[in-house]
Amino acid sequence: MSEHAATPATTPTANADQRAVKAVIPAAGLATRFLPATKAVPKELLPLVDRPVLQYIVEEATAAGISDVLLITGRGKTSMVDHFDRQPYLEGRLADKGDQERLAAIRRPSELAEIYTCRQHEPLGLGHAVGCAQSHVGNEPFAVLLGDEFVDENDPLLPAMIDLQARAGGIVLAFMEVPPAETKRYGIASVEPAAESVQNGAEIVRVTGLVEKPSAEEAPSNLAVLGRYVLPPSIFEAIKRTKPGSGGEIQLTDAMAMLLAEGTPVHGIVYRGTRYDTGAPLGYLQAVVQIACQREGLGDEFRAWLKEFVADAPGVPST
Ligand code: G1P
Numbered sequence: 001m002s003e004h005a006a007t008p009a010t011t012p013t014a015n016a017d018q019r020a021v022k023a024v025i026p027a028a029g030l031a032t033r034f035l036p037a038t039k040a041v042p043k044e045l046l047p048l049v050d051r052p053v054l055q056y057i058v059e060e061a062t063a064a065g066i067s068d069v070l071l072i073t074g075r076g077k078t079s080m081v082d083h084f085d086r087q088p089y090l091e092g093r094l095a096d097k098g099d100q101e102r103l104a105a106i107r108r109p110s111e112l113a114e115i116y117t118c119r120q121h122e123p124l125g126l127g128h129a130v131g132c133a134q135s136h137v138g139n140e141p142f143a144v145l146l147g148d149e150f151v152d153e154n155d156p157l158l159p160a161m162i163d164l165q166a167r168a169g170g171i172v173l174a175f176m177e178v179p180p181a182e183t184k185r186y187g188i189a190s191v192e193p194a195a196e197s198v199q200n201g202a203e204i205v206r207v208t209g210l211v212e213k214p215s216a217e218e219a220p221s222n223l224a225v226l227g228r229y230v231l232p233p234s235i236f237e238a239i240k241r242t243k244p245g246s247g248g249e250i251q252l253t254d255a256m257a258m259l260l261a262e263g264t265p266v267h268g269i270v271y272r273g274t275r276y277d278t279g280a281p282l283g284y285l286q287a288v289v290q291i292a293c294q295r296e297g298l299g300d301e302f303r304a305w306l307k308e309f310v311a312d313a314p315g316v317p318s319t
Contacts, residue, residue: 019166020141020230023061026129027147028074028120033280042077043279044147049291052083053278055109057145062112064158066143070116070136072129084115125249131239139233141165146227148279150287155273157228160202165230170265171256172230175223176275180216186224187212187253194267207266212246212253226271234259
């Protein structure tokens, strides 16, 4: 492993055979931005057309070569785990009816990957949630996918991140550009050009600083950390040394900033594809509309309706 060596992104390193094959999905949050819908239903189970958000995220991980997924859950979130289990009674009923299509659809979640769960006993922050994965992950690099961020499957991001981490070691992040008013919602990075600045068309930067949720005035750039990470196992020790930060929580950004300061290389891919924050109503609705427009057997009819609705929104007072 070369986590602590300042290796240029182009140089193959000893950890090239250590491609991340495990993913951690922190999904223990209280989902206050989507209340009351999320009072009894985990936000990760809200449907995007016909599948819960979380299934898309697990599908994204498996499409990137991940075969082992650890869900970090919390109180009231057990139904999330049930979604990835078999349902023999329902399967039997569908089989009796000869409904092969639905039968395949309900089996699919349990066939995607090996799904494991671990409970975060107290909501102490994202860094703390990731720290709960230590014994499961062991001494390997691993991916983290936040359970309420949807990345368009037509414009995947994770495979390039995993490739880069296998070559460069250290931490690999993904960034999106945000307006100044939004820096206070994200981790924000200061960056410089990387030795290898383009990988398959994607822009790569080298990270020189990280700060969690700075105000517009304090933000070192407009590059916000998106909810996909590929991390080295040294993050676990860093998390243990991390004191509560923004919001009184143990922040993953602070633990990564600590490793960066100690010499771990941190690279970022600037993502220009589509990403939605499905943990709040606006992003959730945008994701639903995009998927509905693209879905076979639904898209044509839905788009036609949507055009008409937008042109002449019935029941919506015109301004
Ligand atoms: C978390 C991270 C933040 C990151 C964001 C991406 O924040 O702490 O650095 O930019 O996810 O969505 P949260 O959304 O949990 O407040």
